[in-house]
Amino acid sequence: MRHTYRCPLRWADMDAFGHVNNVVFLRYLEEARIDFMFRLAPGEGDASFKGGSVVARHEIDYKRQLVHRHEPVQIDLWVTRIGAASATIAYEVKDDDAVYVRASTVVVPFDFASGRPRRLSEGERAFLGVYFEEPEAAAA
Template identity: 70%
Template sequence: MRHLYRCPLRWSDMDAYGHVNNVVFLRYLEEARIDFLFRPEKDFQQGSVVVRHEIDYKRQLVHRHHPVDIELWITEIRAASFTVAFEVKDDDLVYVRASTVVVPYDFEAGRPRRITAEEREFLRSYRDEADEEAAAA
């Protein structure tokens, strides 16, 4: 299963050429990730930190007045981290493919923490079947 976030574009997202600036895509990924993780019923409310981003820019996204879709899913779950994959797209037209490694974090203790059983179950429900098959091969 994939999570869908409809990301609004803003005039300030544009660069001098009228395209969405490459740096802005990091904010788009952050907005999608927050929409996915920070729900009242999930323990991720305690906090998390990003430890790695990888972004592949596929084509330019020109500013317009309707949102762009961001699909995200989980590709890897470890003891104290997980990897989120993203596609920023319109239907079958992909602008960006990206991945982010996230670590749950206990801000009161000032250190990373392990993923809870409830969080693991939640994350597993967003594993992409194609990723599961590729890992098994």
């Protein structure tokens, strides 16, 4: 299963050439990830994503330019890896007929009180598992 987030485009997202600046796509991914991990994920305690997480890695492939417009862009998000202390989230920023960006983020749950990463809880693993797709299947 995939989570879909409708991301609004803002006037400030545009660069001098009239398309969405490459750096802005990372903000779009962040908005989709926050909607996924903090709005959908269960839990309120220390052992939940709401207690904290950090980004360990981003990978992004720009497929085509996205010209500024008033309609939101669709971001599909799913999980391609669940480790002991991290997860990889994949994304497509797209419309019905065009993919603008394919990307992935490695997210690490983090205990801000101790200043250290922590292992994924069973609840987090179960939540992520609902959105898991094998990387080969996701690329198709």
